[in-house]
Amino acid sequence: MKERTIRLTVNGRPYERTVEVRKTLADFLREDLDLTGTHLGCEHGVCGACTVVVNGEAVRSCLLFAVQLEGANILTVEGLADGDNLHPIQEAFWEHHGLQCGFCTPGFLLTLYCFLKETPRPSEAEIREAISGNLCRCTGYHNIVIAARAAAEKLASAGPTP
Amino acid sequence: MAMARRYVSTRVRRREDPQLLTGRARYLDDLRLSGTLSVAILRSPHAHARLVEVDVRPALAAPGVEAVLTGEDVARLARPIRAEMSGPGYKTSGWPALARDKVRFVGEPVVAVVARDRYGAEDALEEVRVTYDPLPVLTNAELSMRPGAPRIHDDLTDNILFHTRFDNGAVERAFVAAELRLSHTFRHGRCTSAPMENRGALASFDAAEGILTLWASSQSPHLLRSGLAEALDLPESRLRVICPAVGGGFGPKMHLYPEDIIVCLLAQRLGRPVKWIEDRRENLLTSAQAREHVNHIEMAATGDGVILGFKATLICDVGAYSLYPVTAALEPVTAASIIPGPYRIQGYSYDAYAVATNKCPAGAYRGVGMALGTFVRERLVDMVARRTGLDPAEVRRRNFIAATDVPFTTASGLVIDSGNPTESLDQALEAAGYDALRKDQRRSSTTTYRGIGLCSYTEFTGMGSGTFRRRGMSQIAGHDAATVRVEPTGEVRGFVSAASQGQGHATTLAQVLADEIGVPMAAVSIVEGDTERCPYGSGSFASRSMVVSGGALILAARRVRDKVIAIAAHMLEAARGDLVMEEGAIFVRGMAARRVTLGQVARLAYRPASGTLPPSVDPALEATQYYDPPPATFSIGTHVAVVDVDAETGQVAIVRYVVSEDCGTMVNPMIVEGQIHGAVAQGIGAALYEDVVYDDAGQPLTTSFMDYLLPTTMELPAIEVVHTETPPPVTVSGFKGMAEGGTIGATAAVANAVADALAPLGVEVHELPLSPDRLYRLIHQARKRP
Missing domain, CATH: 1.10.150.120 ([2Fe-2S]-binding domain)
Structure with a gap:
């Protein structure tokens, strides 16, 4: 499988990872970054459970490939609270x-x-x-x-x- | 001494929530065991076919593939899943975890491939070659039950998996006396619970200890362990089932499924953790479905709206296999028994069938049987109102069981232990402003028709083994259990056989336990969903957790508390009867200074050498209590739905929604209301949108959320909830179950509201869901009639 290296920021932290080009953003967040708060409910873009914020916009992480996110700034549920203070x-x-x-x-x-x-x-x-x-x-x-x-x-x- | 309830009946915020809100909670697919392999499953594309050849050699050679499992392998390693029932009228065939000779529905597991990750496993599935020889397909229960129909299970004489007949002996007399007789056929579509988290299973085998652990997204860890032990031929002592955070269940997660067995077999063989995560397509193809019924029913009534009797034939399409532990009989038996509802019906007879077809197996789903039985009965009650010219509320009043009749044995033999249907109706009508709604209704426009629908219902909850014995459902324990332990440092822990899927047990059971012991909630914690840590019990389904696990928890807590008091009395040199326990301290009534803390008592209980325990008191503070409650306690309720139906598009808008319910003492009214909101949403979904559709070849057409339509914010109304609280005399707690009433009530209330709206057009409602296209057809057919 073809792989590519991407650099992106998730919850304020920079990451550089090499991933299969076919890997979805959701699977990348969950498996490669162990950010399992992003959940998969349908994997076809209807249920919205996997929604994350990419460059300020809410998007479905099951419908994007991780390699499309080069340079992106992503917020997941793990980054919403400020330490112990809930948003x-x-x-x-x-x-x-x-x-x-x-x-x-x-x-x-x-x-x-x-x-x-x-x-x-x-x-x-x-x-x-x-x-x-x-x-x-x-x-x-x-x-x-x-x-x-x-x-x-x-x-x-x-x-x-x- | 009487318990002062400090937490029960209050709106305590949920303890589960901080973890869930921050993404830290671990659902099944979030667990990380090193070296875990992933399973993908090749599923039958045919609804009914013989397996001619299965060639997995190319898949074995695919990159990253560790093993491939076929039906032949499984036949050597595991027994088929068997859903057993004692008593006549039932027959069943096993369900092998992977198909061997035949496939019987689209989606049935045929081959399992295990690889380093799911991507690789799915790639390898494409290399598996299976040759099928298609067989005649049955997608209609009424055709499938005919003599001579092709057999779905070759070892059974026909496709009728269950049949029972009941006659209370008074039905013929009731029909002779009737001035009004109605005869109708009602149909309910096929539903699926579609929890937002799909199913999943992760198995790990500890070869040194010989222990197989299955993490499962399950509602019922002990019943799952028992079913697995049978299928794998392992002693239960070598099996452990753990339920992590579970993302909704609503019934279907109480069954044992082939995938549970597949991951166990693979973990044993490979010596590595093996995981299978259901995707949504698999969920809509293979997770237990529900409801699909045809009901031919006759009703007898007097000219002034008194219902005399019912004669019903219920035919339930249960799909290809009978599911462990509920059996194919669950839906028809429950539907038939609930038909008399909260009414004084003299005569009742029924024939109830569960019929196999080439569809996904049907099992438990919120309001199982009750939603259908209530829909049929409440539609008929409204039809009596229309025929007699009485208001639907008045017909209900004329037939209700009176509060003074309770306990009341219904025409189907259920004992309604408590509750007042008239009070519930009155409360709902008042909350809805019923009289004003009726006046307002007359102002319908020419294209939009307003309708008001009522539903009065009874809800079967907290069932004990007596109910399952009577039904012959011998694989369901019926009891639940709790261990209460005060740790040496004074914290109070409750270990229960319940297993939450989002109901908030960590909060509600802690409320119950804190009150029962007399400690702050902060000192209490609840453990569930682990067969090694928690005592054996049924789990969480059929609105039982608070009644049965909660009841067991109370009984165990009382024993621990008695012991605490005995030790404290000894320490304080006081009489037990003079002691009070509050806020974690035990003191002499009226003399708050003569006190010991629970922590001090606990230290002595575990280290008796540090002082002296009273004579005949054993060390430690722990008690386990098994609780088998009475056959059932019934919640009751009334729903009022107000809808606008657009006669040109068939679209239904729900304008108001009001619920009055009575579940006895509410442990946490906030959570009770949340359960009602969600249950009503599922009832509305079943009434208007949700339908698993198969074509004539048995191909499912609703395999995505684009096709199987769950209600969104745009379809659902705000839901107004009011309560009465009638604690049942039959349970230890004063609680009743309540998780299903919303679904039971909403299906019928919405159907009645739509029927009420379209009555001026001559439309009659017999079939669900009332999707826009179905309503459009009904409206146009009615308009064409002269």
């Missing part, structure tokens, strides 16, 4: 029971992370639309929507986000 979105999910089995949760967190930067004061309809590409089988989304609204309020009252 306000994580806090809101905890507070409002926005997760049950937790498998889809990293994808929701990172989708909302990007959405709330662009739309700091969203309506409920905008929140629902923003996460409509992420599937959850446990919560019926009810508490996820509530958590997203609470997170927006927290972030807005805290001023510009890091």
